[in-house]
Amino acid sequence: MPNTLKEQLLTLSLTLAAAAVGALAFVLIGFPAPYLTGPALAVSILAVTGYRVEIPPPLRTLCFLVLGVGIGASVTPDVIRTARTWPLSFAILSVLVIGSMLSCSWMLRRLFRFDALTAAMCAPPGHLSFVLSLAEDRGGDVRLVSLVQSTRVLFLTLVVPPILVPLVPPGTEGLTHVTMPAWHWLGMLPVAYGLGRIYERLKIPAPDLLAAMTVSAAVHLSELSQGGLPPVVGNAAFAAMGALIGTRFVGTTLGLLRQGVLAGLAVTAVTVTWAVAAAAIAAPLLGFPLAKLLVAYAPGGLEAMAAMAVVLGLNPTFVAAHHVFRLVLLSFVIPFMGRGGRG
Numbered sequence: 001m002p003n004t005l006k007e008q009l010l011t012l013s014l015t016l017a018a019a020a021v022g023a024l025a026f027v028l029i030g031f032p033a034p035y036l037t038g039p040a041l042a043v044s045i046l047a048v049t050g051y052r053v054e055i056p057p058p059l060r061t062l063c064f065l066v067l068g069v070g071i072g073a074s075v076t077p078d079v080i081r082t083a084r085t086w087p088l089s090f091a092i093l094s095v096l097v098i099g100s101m102l103s104c105s106w107m108l109r110r111l112f113r114f115d116a117l118t119a120a121m122c123a124p125p126g127h128l129s130f131v132l133s134l135a136e137d138r139g140g141d142v143r144l145v146s147l148v149q150s151t152r153v154l155f156l157t158l159v160v161p162p163i164l165v166p167l168v169p170p171g172t173e174g175l176t177h178v179t180m181p182a183w184h185w186l187g188m189l190p191v192a193y194g195l196g197r198i199y200e201r202l203k204i205p206a207p208d209l210l211a212a213m214t215v216s217a218a219v220h221l222s223e224l225s226q227g228g229l230p231p232v233v234g235n236a237a238f239a240a241m242g243a244l245i246g247t248r249f250v251g252t253t254l255g256l257l258r259q260g261v262l263a264g265l266a267v268t269a270v271t272v273t274w275a276v277a278a279a280a281i282a283a284p285l286l287g288f289p290l291a292k293l294l295v296a297y298a299p300g301g302l303e304a305m306a307a308m309a310v311v312l313g314l315n316p317t318f319v320a321a322h323h324v325f326r327l328v329l330l331s332f333v334i335p336f337m338g339r340g341g342r343g
Contacts, residue, residue: 008056015053018042019243023235033161033311035238036304040157043246048257055244061193061208063240068212069188070229070237071306071316073180075217085286086318089296090325092282096297097329100125100274101337104267112263115140120337122148122263125271125299126323127330134334143252144260150248151264152271156300157245157308164291164312178227185229188215206302206327213320234310241307271299289314296322 022042026034046053055063101123108119121135122145135145192212199207219225228234252260279293286293292314295305302323309319 008054011052011054012056012059014046014051015043015055015243015247018046018053018246019239022242023239031162033238033308035235036242036307036311037158037161039239039242040154040245041242043243044154044249045246047246047249048252053243053247053250055240055247059240060244061196062189063237063244064206064208065189065192065196065212066185066229066233066237067241067307067310068192068209068214069185069216070234070310071209071320072213072216072218073220073228074310074315075213075220075317086321089282089286089288089293089322092278092285093297093322093326094329096274096278097125097326098333100271100299101333103274104270105337107266107270108263111266112259114144114263118144121145121334122267123337124330124334125152125326126301127327127334131334143256144263146248147252147256147260148264148267150245151261152268152299153248153301153304154245155265155268156272156298157242157304160295160298160300160308161312164294179230180225180227182230184219184225185216185233188212188219191215206324209302209306210320210324213317217317238307238311241304245301245304268299275299288318292318295319302327 019039019042022038022040023035024038025042026038031037043053104123105116105119108114108122109116112119114122117135117138117140121131121140124131131145131149134140135142189212192215193208195215196208196211199211204210229237249257275294275297279290279297282288282293282297283290291312292309295309295312295314296319298305300308300323302320305323306316306320309316
């Protein structure tokens with residue numbers, strides 16, 4: 001981490017410049033979700049080539065708060081009414097999560113020769129901070145676990161949009177083209193930040209994002225405000241989110257990078273296969289679009305997948321609810337994985 005204020009500012013400037021260039025390049029070539037995918041790829045390239053890149057904690061927090069306000073704006077009475085069909089979807093997701101974790105752990109042990117504990121900690125589709133702390137406590141290879149998990153998030157961020165765009169029906173779902181007055185969404189941010197500190201003490205995952213979603217949803221359901229974020233504000237938050245994904249690759253050696261990326265791609269392939277199968281089963285049962293279920297079941301990060309739902313015009317509340325459920329489920333399941341240690 002940079003030591004002086006000057007170094008911190010230079011690092012931040014480089015990171016944001018790379019994010020801006022990546023976003024602009026992907027806009028020009030017409031790549032889906034350019035403000036999220038372009039920065040993720042550009043900053044990742046800088047990270048693995050040895051450049052120091054970083055999104056400082058205050059900016060990261062602001063990014064999550066803004067994204068949460070935008071997602072919470074999609075919570076409408078119609079969304080609440082349709083939530084009665086979600087328990088079946090949650091049940092399908094539970095089978096998906098446990099099945100994919102067992103499959104990935106077995107694959108990493110047999111094909112990549114990972115020890116049992118490291119394989120088990122690489123298998124969960126998310127909850128990175130919890131996974132890393134548990135891996136370190138039990139003696140797993142923390143750097144390898146982090147690299148495999150980061151590869152999964154980056155790969156999904158880059159690949160899911162072009163796959164899903166043809167599946168997304170015209171128009172948007174659960175979103176609005178009306179823009180909130182600036183003082184409305186700006187006023188929500190400090191309230192959401194305070195609630196986020198409460199969520200943090202309660203050890204709720206992604207506390208700032210979920211707190212902002214809670215505040216924004218309450219405001220919109222009570223009809224104190226209507227509409228979403230200004231596009232320029234939302235796009236800036238997506239770019240910061242993409243840059244944050246890219247910073248996870250800082251400090252990786254070539255050998256570790258090769259091993260971790262290959263294992264990460266294999267893990268992603270297995271978990272995506274499970275997600276596609278689960279979505280294909282759930283779509284006719286629930287009557288939901290396949291694209292919405294794919295993003296809800298995708299083994300990506302909560303913040304990244306919720307942001308992607310917004311970008312693709314899908315219902316971000318539905319997607320976020322499923323990823324929160326996945327994180328809660330993982331909190332109970334992960335401690336039972338790899339109990340035998342490194343042997």
